[in-house]
Amino acid sequence: MPTFVYMTRCDGCGHCVDICPSDIMHIDTTYRRAYNIEPNMCWECYSCVKACPQNAIDVRGYADFAPLGHSVRAVRDEEKGVIAWRIKFRNGKKDLSLLAPITTKPWGKYIPQLRDVPAPTQEQRDSQYLYNEPKYIRMDDGGIHTLETNGLKIVEGVQY
Amino acid sequence: MAYKTIVEDNIDILVAGAGLGGTGAAFEARYWGQNKKIVIAEKANIDRSGAVAQGLYAINCYMGTRFGENNPEDHVRYARIDLMGMVREDLLFDMARHVDSAVHQFEEWGMPIMRDLEKGSFLREGRWQIMIHGESYKPLVAEAAKKSADKVYNRVAVTHLLMDEAKENRVAGAVGFNVRTGNFHVFKSKTVVCGAGGASNIFKPRSVGEGAGRVWYAPWSSGSAYALMINAGAKMTQMENRIVLARFKDGYGPVGAYFLHLKTYTQNAYGEEYESKWFPALQKMVGKEYLDPELSHATHRPIPTCLRNHAIINEVNAGRGPIHMVTMHSFQDPHLEEIGWHNFLGMTVGQAVLWAATDVDPKYQNPELTTSEPYVMGSHATGCGAWCSGPEDISPPEYQWGYNRMMTVEGLFGAGDAVGGTPHAFSSGSFTEGRISAKSACKYIDDGKAEGIRVTDSQINKLKEEVYKPMEHYKIHRNDIVAGSVNPNYINPRQALDRLQKLMDEYAGGVTVSYMTNDKLLSIGLMKMKILEEDLEKVAASDLHELLRAWEVKHRHRTSECVMQHTLFRKETRWPGYYYRGDAMKVDDENWHVLTVSRRDPQTGAYTMEKAPLYHLVEDETAAAAE
Ligand SMILES: Cc1cc2nc3c(=O)[nH]c(=O)nc-3n(C[C@H](O)[C@H](O)[C@H](O)COP(=O)(O)OP(=O)(O)OC[C@H]3O[C@@H](n4cnc5c(N)ncnc54)[C@H](O)[C@@H]3O)c2cc1C
Ligand code: SF4
Ligand code: SF4
Numbered sequence: 001m002p003t004f005v006y007m008t009r010c011d012g013c014g015h016c017v018d019i020c021p022s023d024i025m026h027i028d029t030t031y032r033r034a035y036n037i038e039p040n041m042c043w044e045c046y047s048c049v050k051a052c053p054q055n056a057i058d059v060r061g062y063a064d065f066a067p068l069g070h071s072v073r074a075v076r077d078e079e080k081g082v083i084a085w086r087i088k089f090r091n092g093k094k095d096l097s098l099l100a101p102i103t104t105k106p107w108g109k110y111i112p113q114l115r116d117v118p119a120p121t122q123e124q125r126d127s128q129y130l131y132n133e134p135k136y137i138r139m140d141d142g143g144i145h146t147l148e149t150n151g152l153k154i155v156e157g158v159q160y
Numbered sequence: 161m162a163y164k165t166i167v168e169d170n171i172d173i174l175v176a177g178a179g180l181g182g183t184g185a186a187f188e189a190r191y192w193g194q195n196k197k198i199v200i201a202e203k204a205n206i207d208r209s210g211a212v213a214q215g216l217y218a219i220n221c222y223m224g225t226r227f228g229e230n231n232p233e234d235h236v237r238y239a240r241i242d243l244m245g246m247v248r249e250d251l252l253f254d255m256a257r258h259v260d261s262a263v264h265q266f267e268e269w270g271m272p273i274m275r276d277l278e279k280g281s282f283l284r285e286g287r288w289q290i291m292i293h294g295e296s297y298k299p300l301v302a303e304a305a306k307k308s309a310d311k312v313y314n315r316v317a318v319t320h321l322l323m324d325e326a327k328e329n330r331v332a333g334a335v336g337f338n339v340r341t342g343n344f345h346v347f348k349s350k351t352v353v354c355g356a357g358g359a360s361n362i363f364k365p366r367s368v369g370e371g372a373g374r375v376w377y378a379p380w381s382s383g384s385a386y387a388l389m390i391n392a393g394a395k396m397t398q399m400e401n402r403i404v405l406a407r408f409k410d411g412y413g414p415v416g417a418y419f420l421h422l423k424t425y426t427q428n429a430y431g432e433e434y435e436s437k438w439f440p441a442l443q444k445m446v447g448k449e450y451l452d453p454e455l456s457h458a459t460h461r462p463i464p465t466c467l468r469n470h471a472i473i474n475e476v477n478a479g480r481g482p483i484h485m486v487t488m489h490s491f492q493d494p495h496l497e498e499i500g501w502h503n504f505l506g507m508t509v510g511q512a513v514l515w516a517a518t519d520v521d522p523k524y525q526n527p528e529l530t531t532s533e534p535y536v537m538g539s540h541a542t543g544c545g546a547w548c549s550g551p552e553d554i555s556p557p558e559y560q561w562g563y564n565r566m567m568t569v570e571g572l573f574g575a576g577d578a579v580g581g582t583p584h585a586f587s588s589g590s591f592t593e594g595r596i597s598a599k600s601a602c603k604y605i606d607d608g609k610a611e612g613i614r615v616t617d618s619q620i621n622k623l624k625e626e627v628y629k630p631m632e633h634y635k636i637h638r639n640d641i642v643a644g645s646v647n648p649n650y651i652n653p654r655q656a657l658d659r660l661q662k663l664m665d666e667y668a669g670g671v672t673v674s675y676m677t678n679d680k681l682l683s684i685g686l687m688k689m690k691i692l693e694e695d696l697e698k699v700a701a702s703d704l705h706e707l708l709r710a711w712e713v714k715h716r717h718r719t720s721e722c723v724m725q726h727t728l729f730r731k732e733t734r735w736p737g738y739y740y741r742g743d744a745m746k747v748d749d750e751n752w753h754v755l756t757v758s759r760r761d762p763q764t765g766a767y768t769m770e771k772a773p774l775y776h777l778v779e780d781e782t783a784a785a786a787e
Binding site for chain 2: 019026038039051065066067088089090093096098100104108110120132133137140153
């Protein structure tokens with residue numbers, strides 16, 4: 001379901017160009033507005049749709065199997081931490097509005113800066129632990145799983 | 161060529177491709193290497209790149225040891241049976257024992273994970289899957305990576321790994337070009353963590369024309385991880401284990417939550433249960449060990465995914481298609497109906513668009529299912545990828561030559577789709593593997609293993625010339641013709657991709673041949689592949705975007721060639737439902753209960769194939785239960 005850009009809404013800001021993982025949103029040199037240069041490499045991932053401040057990008061079903069006349073719109077609100085969806089069927093019989101959270105915490109604050117946490121000890125370096133382990137595995141002080149702790153041994157299984 | 165050369169020197173850890181694996185690596189690298197220089201090179205924008213660009217509605221790999229749910233060995237057993245015996249149990253156990261700590265951090269960072277209010281645990285979709293509102297999964301892990309990295313280069317497509325000229329078989333960084341500015345980037349680095357993702361679009365997709373981008377795995381999954389590693393001479397494993405997915409028709413919407421959480425089920429066009437009909441014959445083909453419906457029923461041991469595909473493929477070929485997903489019952493419950501739609505919006509919006517366009521309301525109509533074209537990847541229910549060293553405390557000697565997740569090229573590490581033999585890692589497991597490799601990479605450097613790396617200008621200049629060749633070629637020959645895309649001296653990247661897909665489809669067991677191939681087809685396919693490689697030397701790019709596509713198709717080609725070599729080598733049909741060797745239809749445990757390993761000689765292009773022993777670290781569930 002490739003994207004297209006409404007001529008009257010786009011102001012050529014380039015957010016969609018910046019984000020598209022497939023590198024297919026480009027600015028048209030004549031009109032100074034964005035468009036999809038390679039619809040058959042579009043995954044309808046909606047990354048550009050969500051990024052567009054003007055709501056100028058929409059999606060229409062792929063010509064080779066989807067008829068015209070439907071719509072699926074998304075508005076993503078980082079401040080409120082939600083995304084709103086509206087799905088309209090071609091026959092007009094269904095019109096769904098759905099809302100989902102995108103994060104439970106404000107952006108930019110809760111992920112630790114590992115440059116500033118205490119450096120790992122030599123013992124930690126020599127162990128199998130990763131950052132925040134073992135605590136973060138079981139959320140208590142239980143250690144990491146090994147073959148021994150779990151009562152396992154290498155079973156002869158080599159076959160040719 | 162007018163493009164500038166930008167050299168980033170003295171890098172300790174270069175992350176090539178920052179999807180779920182790469183972001184995990186960048187994040188963790190900062191902890192073990194607080195004074196190290198960490199750089200990311202990513203062909204898109206890390207905020208929305210890779211397979212998780214549009215989000216996910218489930219984390220498919222979570223043990224839940226915290227809630228007393230599973231231990232790592234349970235996951236090993238599960239993945240082993242699903243992959244018909246073939247996994248690297250050491251790597252799987254290692255991933256599984258760490259994966260919960262990644263998920264717990266995700267929740268702390270703000271990922272909305274659904275809770276089972278009665279049990280207090282995470283809401284389970286199935287034994288291994290938990291449900292999330294994962295629209296912003298990728299921006300979240302990208303934030304973690306950005307906080308840790310010294311520099312993030314977005315829109316830099318990595319084309320080659322640099323090799324050390326002082327010591328054979330040691331990596332020295334990577335090169336690539338900026339898709340926007342055209343600049344040539346040289347990353348001189350002590351180690352590289354390769355996280356450049358799996359391969360879609362190497363087989364002809366079911367969708368055509370405008371719809372060709374509607375593949376299940378992202379169209380930007382260009383097999384770069386594999387091609388970079390293969391070209392550097394790294395050993396690969398399980399490349400024959402391509403995956404075919406049963407999904408909702410045309411949109412390829414996921415079915416996991418439908419089966420597991422919404423309790424929907426499938427039937428043929430006439431409303432009949434069809435699966436069990438195919439099982440007796442299939443059991444003769446694969447053996448009771450891998451298909452025992454009674455045992456599965458008694459122990460909840462799942463039936464391998466490929467075998468369920470086999471039943472669909474055969475029922476459709478018998479003229480009783482399409483297969484339908486029975487949604488009409490569960491969707492009468494408004495809560496389940498909502499989850500059904502959210503599931504698509506969270507990770508495959510296209511399926512919602514398709515149903516809206518075709519007026520398919522699953523509440524009143526059972527939607528069609530289909531099987532996809534094959535994909536090559538190492539993190540889903542498939543184990544393609546590089547042959548990696550395992551953890552010191554677990555791995556048998558054949559699986560261990562030093563650093564955890566290091567490949568057979570020194571200093572080269574991997575995560576996610578890049579690592580072979582660790583299926584069922586999914587998003588959380590890929591991130592975890594990234595973390596594991598980052599720790600090892602730091603250790604490798606601290607042990608002084610990366611001293612004295614030398615990269616000469618002649619290596620760099622040679623690569624630079626190669627990188628821009630498609631543009632040069634275009635400039636030289638575009639005026640041979642009046643206009644248009646038909647030129648006797650070059651093909652464009654799309655034409656090359658179409659040819660590759662047709663070739664793989666017809667000779668390596670794609671959709672149009674019902675996933676069937678044999679030794680003759682594969683041998684012819686490999687010859688055609690060589691000729692395509694010659695033509696890829698003449699691929700023409702009219703601009704930087706096409707230069708990106710040119711390198712993607714070159715990477716896809718190399719990946720495909722390796723897939724063919726592996727499929728030819730393994731003389732059995734190990735995964736019926738993923739592919740069939742018409743000349744060796746049975747699972748042949750006596751000769752092929754082994755892992756397959758290949759190496760392409762970077763100088764000659766010749767492949768060496770070998771069998772590697774399969775160690776079982778964990779006993780069977782049945783054996784354990786009998787004790
Ligand atoms: C439709 C779909 C549904 C899925 N559902 C689930 C699910 O419900 N739960 C779950 O846990 N997992 C799910 N997965 C699987 C999960 O997304 C993958 O297992 C995981 O993302 C793999 O991580 P990776 O790092 O190996 O690859 P990716 O995340 O794909 O990352 C690869 C990165 O490399 C970059 N790259 C590629 N080539 C180059 C190059 N040449 N130079 C520089 N950069 C490059 C890409 O842009 C990308 O950022 C799903 C995947 C898909 C596609
Ligand atoms: S939907 Fe995704 S792939 Fe398509 S143009 Fe937008 S960002 Fe690119
Ligand atoms: S983000 Fe929207 S407004 Fe900005 S260039 Fe793209 S389509 Fe136009």
